[in-house]
Amino acid sequence: MDNIAGRKSGLNWAVHISVVALVLLWIFPTVGLFVSSFRTGDQISASGWWKALFPTEEIVQYRADDPDEARLPDGSGYVVRGNLFGPEGGANEVTAWGTSSRDVAAYAPGDLADLGDGETMRVEADGSYEWRGNEDQLSGRGQRVFLSTTVPPSFTLDNYERVLLSGDRTDSMAKAFFNTLTVTIPATIIPILVAAFAAYALAWMDFPGRALLIAAIVALLVVPLQLALIPLLKFHNEIGIGKGYLGVWLAHTGFGLPLAIYLLRNYMVGLPRDIIENAKVDGATDFQIFTKIVLPLSFPALASFAIFQFLWTWNDLLVAMVFLIDSSGETTVMTRQIVELLGTRGGNWEILATAAFVSISVPLAVFFLMQRYLVRGLLAGSVK
Template sequence: MDNIAGSKSSLSWAVNISVVLIVALWLFPTVGLFVSSFRTADQIATTGWWKAPFAAEQNLTLRTGSPETQVQDGDVWVIEGNLFDEEGVEPAPISVWGTSSRDVGAYAAGETAETRAGERVTVQENGDYRMEAPEQIEGRRGQRVFVTALVPPEFTLANYQQVLFSDNATDSMAKAFFNTLTVTIPATIIPIVVAAFAAYALAWMDFPGRALLIAFVVGLLVVPLQLALIPLLKLHLQIGIGKGYLGVWLAHTAFGLPLAIYLLRNYMAGLPRDIIENARVDGATEFQIFTKIILPLSYPALASFAIFQFLWTWNDLLVAKVFLIDATGQTTVMTNQIVELLGTRGGNWEILATAAFVSIAVPLFVFFAMQRYLVRGLLAGSVK
C-alpha cells in the first residue's frame, strides 16, 4: 500500500524527525550568536550561551581601597569597605576568594588571609572586607583580591553601540554595512536584468547557434570562480575599474550570470506556449511579450535567483578582497571588517559575536521575506 499514489508512507515520521534535526542544527548556532551578542565578555568567557538566563559563577578581580583611606585602630592600620563599591561592579554573593591568581579559591567567605607584606585580609560573602596592617601602608595601590561570585544574568546593548556607532573606524560596522549594501544591491540587480533578456531569447526566440549557446552557459556553471580571478583583475586594472565599486559589480555579475540564465531559461521554457503565440497573433512585439507576459509570470524564478545572488554577494569575501582594493578602508565590506576584528579583537568574543550577527541579520530578513518563492523557482522546468 505504501507504493500507491496518494497514500501516506509509513516512514513519514523518519522524514519529519530528520527535518527537525536539520532545522535545529542550523538554528542553534544562529540563536547562540544572537544571545552572545547581548552578553558581556566575562559571561561569554565563563559560561555557554545556553546558560545566559541563569546566574553563574564568575572569577572577578577586585581591589581594596587605596592606602589614602586607611585609619589607625590601636596598634594596626585598617582599610575597610566593600570590594564591589571600590570597582563599581554589581554586588554578588562571594563563595571563595584568594590573594593570588594561581589559587583563586584559597579561602572561603569570612576567612582571613595573610599577604606577603604581612597584612591580614578578611572578605565576607557580601563583599565587605577588612584589611589590617602592622605598619602604615605607603607607595602602592590597593590589594588585589580574586573572588568567585555568583553573578546574576546580564544583558547589554553596549556591544551593538560599540559595533554600530563607535568612533573608531577599526571597530565600527556602520560604514562597512552601507559599503556592503552598495556592493550587493547593484550586484544583484544587474545580473537579473541581463539574464532575464538572455533567458527569454534562449527560451522563445529561434536563431542560429541557440543550442550551442545553451550548452556554453551550462559549461560555465562548472568553471571555478578562482580560475578567473587573476585574469579578470588584470583586465580591470588595464581599463581602470579595478579599484572601485564598478569592478566588483561587474565581477559579481560575470560570476552570477551562468546560473541566472540557466535558472530563468528553464522556467521561461516551461511557460504555456499558447500565451506567447496568442500574443504574437495579436501583434505584440517580442519586447512587449517579454515585459508584459514573461516577466510577471517569471517572478518566482527571479525571486529565487535574487535570494541566492544576494546571499552570495553579501557573504562574499574573496571577490571583495580581489576587486575592491582600498588601502584607506573607505570601501571595506562587512566580511572584511569581521576579519579585521578577528585580528584586532581576537579575544573580544562579545564584539565578534555582535559583528557577526549584524552581518547575518539582513540575509536572514531577505531569505524569510522571499523564501516562499525559493522552491517554486528551483523547481522551474523540472516538470511539465
C-alpha cells in the first residue's frame, strides 16, 4: 500500500539508509561490550574496541645486542648481527623502522641507514639487522631502533576463564550465576500455576464481584513495587523467613501475579465458548475443563508470561538486594555482582565486560529463541 506508483525509488533508498543507521546505532553499544570481553586489559585501555577488528600499527622501541659482547671483527671495523625481536624472531613483519625518536619510520625494511661517520645500520622485514661501524661506534649500549609492525587482530578467552572458572572471590560470576538461576526458576513457575487458576475463574466462572476483581488487578498492575519493600521485609522478618531464597521467591510471585492473571485472563476469554460449554453439557467439572481443555489451549499465553517473568527475575536487582542478599554475600546474584564490580573494578573493562556479557547472554538467548511468544505477550498485555 506504500508503493505509490512512479515515485518509489528515491524514498525507498532513504528508508533503507535510515533503517541501517537506526540498527547500527542500536547494536553498536552491545557489540562494543561483546568485543571488549575478548580483549586483554592492556588492549582495551590502549585503543577503542572498534579498532580491535582491524590490524593495528604498533611502534615499539628495541635495542640491538650489546656491542661489547656481540661485535665481530669485519674488515677494518666491526659488525653486530642479530634479530631485534630476540633470537627467535618476531611474529609480525616490520613495515618501517628508524633510529631516532623524531622520525620513527624513516626507513623501509632493507634500507641502509647512514648513522654518520661511516656507521651504518640495515634492518630487514623479519627484524634481523646488521650494524657496522668502528670500534668506538660499536661500544657501550646497543643501538636504539624503532620498529613499526602490523599487529593482526588478536582475541583471548582468558577473561571468560577468569570470570567463570577461576574461583576468584571478587571476580567470580560462577556462584552468582547459579544463585540467579536458583532465584529465577521457582519464581517463574509458581506464579504461572497460581495465576492460571485465578485467570480461569475470572474468565469463565460467574460470580458476584468478578468485574470488581478484574478492575483491582488492572490497578495492581501499575503499583510500584518500591512500596512493598519495607512492609514485606518487616513481614518476612516477623514470620521468620528473613532474607533468603524463600522470601525472594514469594516476593517475585506476588509482584508477577497481576501481569500473569491479566495476560492469561485476556487470552482465556478469547477461547471458543462452544468447546467449554459442550464439555459442561457432557458433565465435566470446572476442574476437569480447566486442566484438560483450557490449560493446554492457553499454552501460548503461558509461554509469553513465562518469558516475561523469566527476563524480569533474571534481570532484577532491587528485589534481590532487599529480600535475598544478606551481609555474608553468599547468595549474591549476577546483577548485584556486576554493580559491585563497577565499584571495585571500574577501570578493569575486561572483567566488567565479560561479567556483564555472561549475565546478559542467557536472556539474549531466550529472547532470540522465543521472540514470537514475547511479542505476542506484549501485544496481549497492552493493545486491545
